[in-house]
Amino acid sequence: MKDFEPKIVCFLCKWCTYSGADLAGTSRMKYPPNGVVIKTLCSSRVDPQHILLAFSKGCDGVFIGGCHPGDCHYQSGNYKTKRRIILLKKVLKQLGLNTNRLRLEWISASEGKKFANTMVEFTDQIKKLGPIPKINCE
Amino acid sequence: MKKIGVFICHCGINIKDTVDVDRLTEELADYPGVAYIENYMFMCSDPGQNHIKDAIHERKLDGVVVAACSPTLHESTFQTVLKESGLNEYQMEIANIREQCSWVHTDIEQATHKAKLIIKTAIEKLKLNESLYPVSAPVTKKALVIGGGIAGIQAALDIADAGFQVIMVEKKPSIGGHMIQLSETFPTLDCSQCILTPKMVALSKHKNIKLYVNSEVESIDGYVGNFNVKIKQEALYVDPAKCNLCDDCTEVCPVLVPSEQDEGLSWRKAIYIPFPQAIPATYTLDVENCLGLEPIACGKCREKCIAEAINYDATDTIIEEEVGAVILATGFDLYPVENIPEYGYGKYPDVITSLQFERILSATGPTGGEIYRPSDGKVPKEIVFVQCSGSRDPEHHLSYCSKICCMYTLKHAKLYKHKVHNGQPYIFYIDIRAGGKRYEEFVQQAVSEEGILYIRGKVAKIYKEGDKMIVIGMDTLSNKKIEVKADLVVLAMGIVPSEGSHDLVKRLKINTDDKGFLSEAHPKLRPVESLQAGFYLAGTSQGPRDIPDSVSQASGAAAKALILLSSDKIYHSPIIASVDEDLCSGCAICVGTCPYGARELNEVSKVVEVNEILCEGCGACISACPSGAAQQKNLTDDQIDNMIKIIASGK
Numbered sequence: 001m002k003d004f005e006p007k008i009v010c011f012l013c014k015w016c017t018y019s020g021a022d023l024a025g026t027s028r029m030k031y032p033p034n035g036v037v038i039k040t041l042c043s044s045r046v047d048p049q050h051i052l053l054a055f056s057k058g059c060d061g062v063f064i065g066g067c068h069p070g071d072c073h074y075q076s077g078n079y080k081t082k083r084r085i086i087l088l089k090k091v092l093k094q095l096g097l098n099t100n101r102l103r104l105e106w107i108s109a110s111e112g113k114k115f116a117n118t119m120v121e122f123t124d125q126i127k128k129l130g131p132i133p134k135i136n137c138e
Numbered sequence: 139m140k141k142i143g144v145f146i147c148h149c150g151i152n153i154k155d156t157v158d159v160d161r162l163t164e165e166l167a168d169y170p171g172v173a174y175i176e177n178y179m180f181m182c183s184d185p186g187q188n189h190i191k192d193a194i195h196e197r198k199l200d201g202v203v204v205a206a207c208s209p210t211l212h213e214s215t216f217q218t219v220l221k222e223s224g225l226n227e228y229q230m231e232i233a234n235i236r237e238q239c240s241w242v243h244t245d246i247e248q249a250t251h252k253a254k255l256i257i258k259t260a261i262e263k264l265k266l267n268e269s270l271y272p273v274s275a276p277v278t279k280k281a282l283v284i285g286g287g288i289a290g291i292q293a294a295l296d297i298a299d300a301g302f303q304v305i306m307v308e309k310k311p312s313i314g315g316h317m318i319q320l321s322e323t324f325p326t327l328d329c330s331q332c333i334l335t336p337k338m339v340a341l342s343k344h345k346n347i348k349l350y351v352n353s354e355v356e357s358i359d360g361y362v363g364n365f366n367v368k369i370k371q372e373a374l375y376v377d378p379a380k381c382n383l384c385d386d387c388t389e390v391c392p393v394l395v396p397s398e399q400d401e402g403l404s405w406r407k408a409i410y411i412p413f414p415q416a417i418p419a420t421y422t423l424d425v426e427n428c429l430g431l432e433p434i435a436c437g438k439c440r441e442k443c444i445a446e447a448i449n450y451d452a453t454d455t456i457i458e459e460e461v462g463a464v465i466l467a468t469g470f471d472l473y474p475v476e477n478i479p480e481y482g483y484g485k486y487p488d489v490i491t492s493l494q495f496e497r498i499l500s501a502t503g504p505t506g507g508e509i510y511r512p513s514d515g516k517v518p519k520e521i522v523f524v525q526c527s528g529s530r531d532p533e534h535h536l537s538y539c540s541k542i543c544c545m546y547t548l549k550h551a552k553l554y555k556h557k558v559h560n561g562q563p564y565i566f567y568i569d570i571r572a573g574g575k576r577y578e579e580f581v582q583q584a585v586s587e588e589g590i591l592y593i594r595g596k597v598a599k600i601y602k603e604g605d606k607m608i609v610i611g612m613d614t615l616s617n618k619k620i621e622v623k624a625d626l627v628v629l630a631m632g633i634v635p636s637e638g639s640h641d642l643v644k645r646l647k648i649n650t651d652d653k654g655f656l657s658e659a660h661p662k663l664r665p666v667e668s669l670q671a672g673f674y675l676a677g678t679s680q681g682p683r684d685i686p687d688s689v690s691q692a693s694g695a696a697a698k699a700l701i702l703l704s705s706d707k708i709y710h711s712p713i714i715a716s717v718d719e720d721l722c723s724g725c726a727i728c729v730g731t732c733p734y735g736a737r738e739l740n741e742v743s744k745v746v747e748v749n750e751i752l753c754e755g756c757g758a759c760i761s762a763c764p765s766g767a768a769q770q771k772n773l774t775d776d777q778i779d780n781m782i783k784i785i786a787s788g789k
Contacts, residue, residue, distance in 0.1 A: 005788075007785060007788045021237065022210060022238065025208070025237030028242070031242055031243075032243075033239070033242075033243045033248045033251070033252040036256060036259065036784075036785045037234070037256070038259065038778060038782070041713065041755050041770075042756035042757055044756055044758035044761060045756065045757030045758070045761055045770060045773065046761060047760070047778075048761070050778050050782060053779055057782060057783055057786035057787070071660075071661065073660060073756075074733055074756035074758065075657070077733075077757075077758050080762075116242070
């Protein structure tokens with residue numbers, strides 16, 4: 001498992017976590033390069049189907065970053081995301097997937113450090129879980 | 139297939155040192171869709187931009203991916219390059235390979251690989267990008283201001299002074315709000331009426347302002363820039379054009395009603411002027427208490443009125459206006475004092491509210507500014523002020539701090555000392571919150587020079603013994619029960635949204651917080667805008683605040699409204715939701731997910747429609763749509779799926 005480099009999709013909302021990730025960059029913080037970002041305007045744009053597709057196509061982890069509760073640029077998008085993710089985790093369990101492969105975090109535009117730390121932790125966690133087992137959600 | 143140009147920036151050494159740009163250029167040259175690729179030291183520089191322009195023309199490119207810094211920095215720069223080259227600006231994507239790649243990784247091999255994946259996802263997204271144009275609509279160059287307190291007055295004056303028409307709607311017979319009731323204002327102790335009445339007069343004389351008093355907004359239809367407003371104006375029993383303010387009518391009126399202006403400390407007649415400086419300067423007939431609507435019963439005022447200004451047969455009217463922007467300045471009321479029965483308000487006349495004490499202190503109040511207690515007219519020798527009455531008590535009353543009570547209570551104590559030199563004020567407090575310009579100095583001066591006694595703790599009970607009020611509380615500094623005998627008790631009541639604002643905002647579908655105050659679009663960055671486009675917030679309608687904050691917020695709201703009114707058209711990002719009519723089943727699940735009311739089920743076609751002006755493009759509705767009919771322009775499910783596939787392939 002030494003050479004296992006996980007593939008991670010990171011859905012980041014434009015207003016908070018994407019800016020937080022930019023701040024980690026301007027602050028020259030270091031974290032593993034496994035996560036590749038897809039920018040959305042709001043975390044609530046992330047459809048559970050996208051997450052299932054990611055897992056079925058071979059992504060080892062999916063990360064979603066949104067604004068802190070009460071700070072959503074669109075008022076309540078992050079609450080909607082939270083409810084969807086809680087529900088989706090139940091589905092993942094039924095598919096036999098470890099729910100730790102999916103992570104939702106609230107990271108603000110000022111929390112570059114939190115973004116970098118989360119990337120370190122999450123990548124490490126996925127490395128320990130190993131490559132994703134074959135599933136078919138399509 | 140689109141012919142895409144890829145432009146990789148070195149950013150000096152910022153990208154080049156960690157990402158092998160030459161290898162990227164070589165490896166991506168054959169990627170499907172890539173018609174041209176190059177790398178350059180500074181893509182954002184003039185020569186860099188020219189490289190892109192030249193390539194667009196020479197290679198006849200349909201779209202461009204710029205692999206560089208975060209889109210926050212240069213997205214608009216490169217969008218302009220495309221526009222100048224005759225392409226639609228939405229045919230450009232940024233691949234963020236600096237902030238989210240070269241600056242956060244150290245291994246060149248890994249960073250180059252990640253940069254390749256980022257650029258590929260950008261190419262895949264761009265392949266399905268549509269050419270979009272900002273959504274536009276005309277603007278009605280007129281504003282509606284709801285509420286005629288200091289915040290509404292300031293906002294109306296600012297907008298009118300900028301040359302735009304303003305409609306002001308006030309529920310009461312006069313503008314002025316709560317500020318006109320106040321005696322003097324902290325921390326400067328200048329007279330509230332002296333600073334407010336000139337503004338009221340300016341408003342009434344302003345050629346750009348139309349004022350409706352005794353009126354309420356019934357409904358607002360339409361959307362930002364184009365609202366249709368229905369205003370219900372109570373019947374004008376006294377014609378303001380004919381009334382000459384002689385006051386003969388009040389002299390003959392036999393009905394006495396507790397005065398709203400004096401918070402029930404004095405009486406007014408059923409036909410009255412709320413206070414001498416009222417704007418508009420005219421008499422109002424209080425239809426609920428007047429006997430004259432049945433002329434057999436009374437009719438005295440009409441007989442007496444030489445000007446023939448009184449008409450008992452007047453009826454309510456509905457006025458329709460068109461406006462482009464709406465300012466909500468619906469103000470506050472005191473927390474209902476009846477909710478704290480242990481303080482004995484209503485039972486003991488010498489337990490009064492802070493607003494009643496303002497009236498006692500005011501030169502235009504029931505006592506002409508002299509301090510007498512209501513029960514027997516004696517000058518109170520000891521007064522207890524109870525701060526946080528109803529505030530900061532989440533278990534029983536309001537959870538929040540009402541923000542102004544610390545300062546006005548101290549002002550009360552000071553003004554009392556200025557009138558009753560040998561009097562002793564006591565103030566029960568939880569904390570002293572004096573976070574305003576010159577506020578802390580105001581507190582320090584009072585404590586050191588005026589002999590005001592502060593007792594830290596809450597009051598548990600107030601009752602009467604002889605002609606004294608006994609205030610029982612807890613001194614939380616010494617942890618001892620404390621009892622103070624006082625002649626008068628003033629309750630610094632917490633602040634709640636004004637009565638009636640709840641129904642109004644519900645009718646207008648404006649978001650409020652859990653306390654009923656109007657919600658701002660963003661707590662830090664958009665504090666004077668409502669989430670509903672075209673609605674702006676001013677004053678205490680948004681939360682407890684003092685006069686300077688209300689005035690500055692009102693000017694802020696006016697400035698935001700003016701941005702809208704001064705545009706010929708409103709433009710809006712086209713990255714919004716759309717509906718595929720063939721796929722939509724009309725289940726309307728999406729309608730409930732939209733925080734902006736931008737989605738509506740067309741009852742005829744049974745298909746949901748998106749109001750392009752109201753939609754902010756969050757995408758919450760799209761992920762809620764069970765049929766895939768809802769899509770986000772230029773971030774469709776297909777685009778996201780194609781990006782996911784790139785990341786999942788790892789290649």
